Amino acid sequence: MTRRKLVAGNWKMHGSLAQLAELDAIAAAARANPQVDVAICPPFTLIAAAAARGDLTIGAQDSHQNEKGAHTGCVSAPMLREAGAKLVIVGHSERRTDQRESDAEVYAKARAVIAAGMIAIVCVGETEGERDAGRAAEVVERQLQGSIPADGTATQLVVAYEPVWAIGTGRTPTVGDVAAMHASIRTKLGDMLDAEAEGVRILYGGSVKPSNAAELMAVNNVDGALVGGASLTAADFVPIIEAAARA
Numbered sequence: 001m002t003r004r005k006l007v008a009g010n011w012k013m014h015g016s017l018a019q020l021a022e023l024d025a026i027a028a029a030a031r032a033n034p035q036v037d038v039a040i041c042p043p044f045t046l047i048a049a050a051a052a053r054g055d056l057t058i059g060a061q062d063s064h065q066n067e068k069g070a071h072t073g074c075v076s077a078p079m080l081r082e083a084g085a086k087l088v089i090v091g092h093s094e095r096r097t098d099q100r101e102s103d104a105e106v107y108a109k110a111r112a113v114i115a116a117g118m119i120a121i122v123c124v125g126e127t128e129g130e131r132d133a134g135r136a137a138e139v140v141e142r143q144l145q146g147s148i149p150a151d152g153t154a155t156q157l158v159v160a161y162e163p164v165w166a167i168g169t170g171r172t173p174t175v176g177d178v179a180a181m182h183a184s185i186r187t188k189l190g191d192m193l194d195a196e197a198e199g200v201r202i203l204y205g206g207s208v209k210p211s212n213a214a215e216l217m218a219v220n221n222v223d224g225a226l227v228g229g230a231s232l233t234a235a236d237f238v239p240i241i242e243a244a245a246r247a
Protein backbone atom coordinates (compact mmCIF):
# COMPACT_ATOMS: atom_id res chain seq x y z
CA MET A 1 0.00 0.00 0.00
CA THR A 2 1.20 3.49 -0.74
CA ARG A 3 0.85 5.87 2.12
CA ARG A 4 1.09 9.63 1.60
CA LYS A 5 4.04 11.03 3.45
CA LEU A 6 3.34 13.46 6.30
CA VAL A 7 5.90 16.04 7.38
CA ALA A 8 4.77 17.68 10.61
CA GLY A 9 6.58 20.41 12.52
CA ASN A 10 6.38 20.48 16.30
CA TRP A 11 7.23 23.99 17.43
CA LYS A 12 7.18 22.93 21.12
CA MET A 13 7.35 26.05 23.35
CA HIS A 14 8.70 28.27 20.59
CA GLY A 15 7.16 30.83 18.28
CA SER A 16 5.31 34.12 18.26
CA LEU A 17 2.87 35.94 16.03
CA ALA A 18 5.86 37.44 14.23
CA GLN A 19 7.30 33.97 13.60
CA LEU A 20 4.14 32.92 11.76
CA ALA A 21 5.74 34.77 8.83
CA GLU A 22 7.78 31.55 8.35
CA LEU A 23 4.52 29.89 7.30
CA ASP A 24 4.47 31.88 4.03
CA ALA A 25 7.31 29.86 2.54
CA ILE A 26 6.28 26.64 4.30
CA ALA A 27 2.76 26.89 2.82
CA ALA A 28 4.26 27.64 -0.58
CA ALA A 29 6.40 24.48 -0.32
CA ALA A 30 3.34 22.48 0.70
CA ARG A 31 1.52 23.74 -2.41
CA ALA A 32 4.52 22.97 -4.60
CA ASN A 33 4.72 19.38 -3.28
CA PRO A 34 1.11 18.20 -3.28
CA GLN A 35 2.11 14.54 -2.94
CA VAL A 36 3.17 15.25 0.67
CA ASP A 37 0.96 16.26 3.60
CA VAL A 38 2.50 19.15 5.56
CA ALA A 39 1.48 20.45 8.97
CA ILE A 40 2.76 22.78 11.67
CA CYS A 41 1.88 22.34 15.35
CA PRO A 42 2.53 25.66 17.08
CA PRO A 43 1.81 26.44 20.75
CA PHE A 44 -1.88 26.74 21.71
CA THR A 45 -1.72 30.54 21.59
CA LEU A 46 -0.86 30.59 17.89
CA ILE A 47 -3.22 27.90 16.58
CA ALA A 48 -6.14 30.17 15.73
CA ALA A 49 -3.99 32.78 13.99
CA ALA A 50 -2.04 30.14 12.07
CA ALA A 51 -5.21 28.29 11.02
CA ALA A 52 -6.96 31.53 9.99
CA ARG A 53 -4.37 31.93 7.24
CA GLY A 54 -6.15 29.03 5.53
CA ASP A 55 -3.11 27.91 3.53
CA LEU A 56 -1.59 25.22 5.76
CA THR A 57 -2.73 22.33 7.97
CA ILE A 58 -2.33 23.33 11.61
CA GLY A 59 -2.17 21.03 14.61
CA ALA A 60 -1.72 21.13 18.37
CA GLN A 61 0.82 19.56 20.70
CA ASP A 62 -1.49 18.11 23.36
CA SER A 63 -5.15 17.80 24.30
CA HIS A 64 -6.95 17.06 27.52
CA GLN A 65 -8.88 13.79 27.47
CA ASN A 66 -12.17 15.36 28.62
CA GLU A 67 -14.39 17.62 26.51
CA LYS A 68 -14.75 20.20 29.26
CA GLY A 69 -14.63 20.54 33.01
CA ALA A 70 -12.79 21.95 36.00
CA HIS A 71 -9.23 21.50 34.69
CA THR A 72 -7.45 24.82 35.08
CA GLY A 73 -4.87 25.45 32.41
CA CYS A 74 -5.97 22.63 30.13
CA VAL A 75 -7.39 22.70 26.60
CA SER A 76 -9.82 20.12 25.19
CA ALA A 77 -9.96 18.47 21.78
CA PRO A 78 -13.21 20.22 20.73
CA MET A 79 -11.59 23.55 21.66
CA LEU A 80 -8.58 22.76 19.50
CA ARG A 81 -10.82 21.76 16.64
CA GLU A 82 -12.77 25.01 16.94
CA ALA A 83 -9.48 26.94 16.90
CA GLY A 84 -8.70 25.30 13.56
CA ALA A 85 -6.49 22.34 14.48
CA LYS A 86 -6.75 19.30 12.22
CA LEU A 87 -4.32 17.07 14.10
CA VAL A 88 -2.93 16.78 17.61
CA ILE A 89 0.33 15.31 18.89
CA VAL A 90 -0.24 13.20 22.01
CA GLY A 91 2.17 11.34 24.25
CA HIS A 92 5.30 13.24 23.25
CA SER A 93 8.22 12.07 25.38
CA GLU A 94 8.64 15.58 26.79
CA ARG A 95 5.09 15.36 28.18
CA ARG A 96 5.54 11.75 29.28
CA THR A 97 8.53 13.05 31.30
CA ASP A 98 7.58 16.62 32.33
CA GLN A 99 3.88 15.95 32.98
CA ARG A 100 4.40 12.28 33.88
CA GLU A 101 1.82 11.19 31.31
CA SER A 102 1.12 7.46 31.38
CA ASP A 103 0.20 5.22 28.45
CA ALA A 104 -3.37 5.17 29.80
CA GLU A 105 -3.57 8.98 29.69
CA VAL A 106 -2.08 9.09 26.21
CA TYR A 107 -4.66 6.50 25.11
CA ALA A 108 -7.49 8.64 26.53
CA LYS A 109 -6.11 11.75 24.84
CA ALA A 110 -5.78 9.98 21.49
CA ARG A 111 -9.39 8.82 21.77
CA ALA A 112 -10.55 12.35 22.59
CA VAL A 113 -8.70 13.77 19.59
CA ILE A 114 -10.18 11.15 17.26
CA ALA A 115 -13.67 11.63 18.71
CA ALA A 116 -13.39 15.35 17.98
CA GLY A 117 -12.75 14.54 14.32
CA MET A 118 -9.01 15.19 14.23
CA ILE A 119 -5.93 13.04 13.58
CA ALA A 120 -3.97 11.85 16.62
CA ILE A 121 -0.19 11.61 16.24
CA VAL A 122 0.75 9.21 19.04
CA CYS A 123 4.43 9.37 20.01
CA VAL A 124 6.47 6.43 21.25
CA GLY A 125 10.19 5.89 21.74
CA GLU A 126 12.81 4.44 24.02
CA THR A 127 15.37 6.19 26.22
CA GLU A 128 19.08 5.73 25.68
CA GLY A 129 19.33 3.43 28.68
CA GLU A 130 16.53 1.25 27.34
CA ARG A 131 18.23 1.00 23.94
CA ASP A 132 21.61 0.20 25.52
CA ALA A 133 19.91 -2.55 27.53
CA GLY A 134 18.55 -4.07 24.30
CA ARG A 135 14.98 -3.23 25.31
CA ALA A 136 14.05 -0.63 22.66
CA ALA A 137 11.62 -2.80 20.70
CA GLU A 138 9.99 -4.14 23.84
CA VAL A 139 9.50 -0.65 25.31
CA VAL A 140 7.98 0.71 22.11
CA GLU A 141 5.69 -2.32 21.80
CA ARG A 142 4.46 -1.78 25.35
CA GLN A 143 3.83 1.93 24.65
CA LEU A 144 1.88 1.07 21.50
CA GLN A 145 -0.19 -1.53 23.34
CA GLY A 146 -1.05 1.01 26.05
CA SER A 147 -1.46 4.21 24.04
CA ILE A 148 -3.06 3.27 20.71
CA PRO A 149 -6.85 3.12 20.40
CA ALA A 150 -7.63 -0.09 18.51
CA ASP A 151 -11.34 0.38 17.97
CA GLY A 152 -11.79 1.04 14.30
CA THR A 153 -10.47 4.58 14.10
CA ALA A 154 -7.15 3.80 12.41
CA THR A 155 -7.83 6.25 9.57
CA GLN A 156 -7.36 9.06 12.11
CA LEU A 157 -4.21 7.59 13.60
CA VAL A 158 -0.54 8.38 12.98
CA VAL A 159 2.32 6.92 15.03
CA ALA A 160 5.56 8.86 15.57
CA TYR A 161 8.65 6.90 16.57
CA GLU A 162 10.89 9.33 18.42
CA PRO A 163 13.83 7.78 20.26
CA VAL A 164 14.20 10.04 23.31
CA TRP A 165 18.00 10.17 23.00
CA ALA A 166 17.73 11.49 19.41
CA ILE A 167 15.47 14.45 20.28
CA GLY A 168 17.31 17.75 20.09
CA THR A 169 20.71 16.06 20.31
CA GLY A 170 21.82 15.95 16.69
CA ARG A 171 22.14 12.17 17.03
CA THR A 172 20.00 9.78 15.01
CA PRO A 173 19.70 5.98 14.93
CA THR A 174 21.29 4.22 11.98
CA VAL A 175 19.11 3.72 8.94
CA GLY A 176 19.15 0.01 9.79
CA ASP A 177 17.90 0.64 13.33
CA VAL A 178 15.14 2.93 12.04
CA ALA A 179 14.09 0.29 9.49
CA ALA A 180 14.03 -2.44 12.15
CA MET A 181 11.99 -0.36 14.60
CA HIS A 182 9.48 0.84 12.00
CA ALA A 183 9.02 -2.75 10.78
CA SER A 184 8.44 -3.90 14.33
CA ILE A 185 5.91 -1.07 14.88
CA ARG A 186 4.11 -2.09 11.68
CA THR A 187 3.93 -5.69 12.90
CA LYS A 188 2.59 -4.63 16.29
CA LEU A 189 0.00 -2.36 14.65
CA GLY A 190 -1.03 -5.36 12.53
CA ASP A 191 -1.64 -7.37 15.70
CA MET A 192 -3.71 -4.55 17.16
CA LEU A 193 -5.55 -3.17 14.12
CA ASP A 194 -5.60 -6.04 11.59
CA ALA A 195 -5.73 -4.87 7.96
CA GLU A 196 -6.18 -1.23 8.95
CA ALA A 197 -2.59 -1.16 10.19
CA GLU A 198 -1.34 -0.93 6.62
CA GLY A 199 -2.85 2.54 6.26
CA VAL A 200 -1.37 3.98 9.47
CA ARG A 201 1.53 6.31 8.83
CA ILE A 202 4.62 5.83 10.99
CA LEU A 203 6.71 9.00 11.24
CA TYR A 204 10.31 9.16 12.37
CA GLY A 205 11.24 12.01 14.75
CA GLY A 206 14.47 13.04 16.44
CA SER A 207 17.09 15.40 14.97
CA VAL A 208 15.61 15.34 11.45
CA LYS A 209 17.44 17.98 9.43
CA PRO A 210 17.85 18.95 5.79
CA SER A 211 21.12 16.96 5.74
CA ASN A 212 19.65 13.62 6.88
CA ALA A 213 16.01 13.87 5.71
CA ALA A 214 16.50 12.16 2.35
CA GLU A 215 18.10 9.03 3.78
CA LEU A 216 15.55 8.78 6.61
CA MET A 217 12.55 9.33 4.31
CA ALA A 218 13.78 6.55 1.99
CA VAL A 219 13.61 3.90 4.73
CA ASN A 220 10.90 1.27 4.37
CA ASN A 221 7.90 2.02 6.62
CA VAL A 222 9.05 5.59 7.26
CA ASP A 223 5.98 7.54 6.16
CA GLY A 224 7.20 10.99 7.03
CA ALA A 225 8.80 12.99 9.81
CA LEU A 226 7.93 14.75 13.04
CA VAL A 227 10.37 17.63 13.14
CA GLY A 228 11.24 19.81 16.12
CA GLY A 229 14.01 22.41 15.86
CA ALA A 230 14.26 22.27 12.08
CA SER A 231 10.57 23.16 11.71
CA LEU A 232 10.99 26.61 13.22
CA THR A 233 12.30 28.21 10.06
CA ALA A 234 11.26 27.75 6.45
CA ALA A 235 14.96 27.61 5.52
CA ASP A 236 15.33 24.31 7.38
CA PHE A 237 11.80 22.90 7.06
CA VAL A 238 11.25 23.38 3.32
CA PRO A 239 14.18 21.12 2.29
CA ILE A 240 12.74 18.40 4.55
CA ILE A 241 9.36 18.70 2.81
CA GLU A 242 11.17 18.46 -0.54
CA ALA A 243 13.14 15.39 0.59
CA ALA A 244 9.90 13.67 1.59
CA ALA A 245 8.38 14.55 -1.77
CA ARG A 246 11.29 12.93 -3.61
CA ALA A 247 11.37 9.76 -1.46
Ligand SMILES: O=C(CO)COP(=O)(O)O
Pocket residue numbers: 010092162166167168169170205206207208226227228229230
Ligand atom coordinates in the same frame (compact mmCIF):
# COMPACT_ATOMS: atom_id res chain seq x y z
O1 LIG B 1 10.69 15.93 19.47
C1 LIG B 1 10.78 16.12 18.26
C2 LIG B 1 9.58 16.35 17.44
O2 LIG B 1 8.41 16.07 18.15
C3 LIG B 1 12.09 16.14 17.58
O3 LIG B 1 12.76 17.28 17.96
P1 LIG B 1 14.11 17.69 17.18
O4 LIG B 1 13.78 17.60 15.71
O5 LIG B 1 14.40 19.08 17.63
O6 LIG B 1 15.14 16.68 17.57
